[in-house]
Amino acid sequence: MMRPEPPIDAVLLPAGYGSASARAPYWALAQLAAEFAPLLGVRVLHTRQLLDGRTLIGKSLDETLNYPQAHPRAGEPRYTWSIRPQDDGVLYGRRVGAD
Amino acid sequence: MSATASSRFINVSSCAFTRKSGGSVTINTVQAVLLGKRGKQIQASGDADFYPTLSVTVGAAPLIVIKHQNAGLLNTLDERTLGSSFSFTSNDAINGAGTGAVTYTLSNCHVVSHEADAQHQALGSCTLTLSAYSSDGQTSPLAMSIAV
Numbered sequence: 284m285m286r287p288e289p290p291i292d293a294v295l296l297p298a299g300y301g302s303a304s305a306r307a308p309y310w311a312l313a314q315l316a317a318e319f320a321p322l323l324g325v326r327v328l329h330t331r332q333l334l335d336g337r338t339l340i341g342k343s344l345d346e347t348l349n350y351p352q353a354h355p356r357a358g359e360p361r362y363t364w365s366i367r368p369q370d371d372g373v374l375y376g377r378r379v380g381a382d
Numbered sequence: 383m384s385a386t387a388s389s390r391f392i393n394v395s396s397c398a399f400t401r402k403s404g405g406s407v408t409i410n411t412v413q414a415v416l417l418g419k420r421g422k423q424i425q426a427s428g429d430a431d432f433y434p435t436l437s438v439t440v441g442a443a444p445l446i447v448i449k450h451q452n453a454g455l456l457n458t459l460d461e462r463t464l465g466s467s468f469s470f471t472s473n474d475a476i477n478g479a480g481t482g483a484v485t486y487t488l489s490n491c492h493v494v495s496h497e498a499d500a501q502h503q504a505l506g507s508c509t510l511t512l513s514a515y516s517s518d519g520q521t522s523p524l525a526m527s528i529a530v
Contacts, residue, residue, distance in 0.1 A: 307389045308472075308484050308526065309387050309389060309474070309482045309483070309484050309528065310387070310389060312484065312526060312527075312528045313387070313528065316528060316530045320530040325530065326529065326530050327527050327528070327529055327530060328527060328528055328530055329487075329525050329526075329527045330525065330526050330527070331521050331522050331524070331525045331526075332522045332524075333520055333521055333522065334519075334520050334521075339521060344467070344487055344489065344525055344527070345489070346521075347516075347517045347518045347520070347521040348518060348520045348521045349518040349519075349520055349521075350518065351517030351518050352517060352518065352519070353517075357518075358518070
C-alpha cells in the first residue's frame with residue numbers, strides 16, 4: 284500500500300508564470316489563487332517575490348525561502364522541493380522542520 | 383455580491399503600522415501610498431571621466447512612502463520606531479475593499495523618516511517613509527495578498 288503524500292506547504296513559481304492577460308496585480312493574484320489556494324488549503328493567498336524573480340506562495344505571511352537570519356538553521360532551505368507532474372517549472376514545497 | 387474586479391485601484395484603506403513593541407497604529411487620513419523596490423545603484427568612474435564607466439543595480443531595499451494629514455502621528459511613529467509589519471489595502475475602483483482589492487504587507491519594517499509640510503492655501507500633510515529588511519536575504523519583505 285502506498286503512503287499518502289504529505290500536504291504541500293508552499294509553491295514556487297518560475298519568473299513570468301501565468302498568462303500574459305493576467306499581469307494586472309489583482310488578476311495575476313486571482314489566477315494564482317484559483318490554481319493554488321485549494322492545494323494549500325488557504326482562504327487568503329500570500330505571495331512574495333524572490334531575488335531571482337521567482338514567486339513564493341506560502342500558507343502564511345511569514346513564509347521565507349530559507350530559514351531567517353535569527354533562526355538556528357539560518358540560510359538553510361525551509362522546504363524540500365519537488366517538480367509537479369506537469370513539469371512546467373512549478374515546484375511544490377514541504378517544510379523541512381516544524382518551524 | 384461584488385461586481386467583477388475593475389483591475390484599477392482607487393483609495394487606500396486599513397493602513398496600519400504594527401510596532402515591535404507598543405502595538406498597532408492606525409494611519410488615517412491617507413492621501414497616497416507610494417510603493418517601490420528601490421534598487422540600489424553602484425556607479426564607478428575615474429581619471430577624467432565625466433560619465434560613469436560602470437553603472438549597475440546591485441540590490442533592492444523596498445520603500446514605502448505614505449502621505450497623510452494626521453500630524454498627531456508624527457511623534458507616535460518617529461524615526462526610532464521599529465515595526466514587525468506595515469500593511470494597507472489598495473481598493474478596487476468599483477468594489478472598494480471587496481473583489482479586486484489587493485493587500486500589501488511589508489514585514490520587518492522601520493520608520494526612515496516622518497516629515498510634516500505646510501503650504502499656502504492647502505492642507506498640511508505628513509510624509510512617512512518606511513523601509514524593511516528581508517528575513518533570509520532572498521525573500522522580499524513585501525507580500526501581496528488577496529482573499530480567496
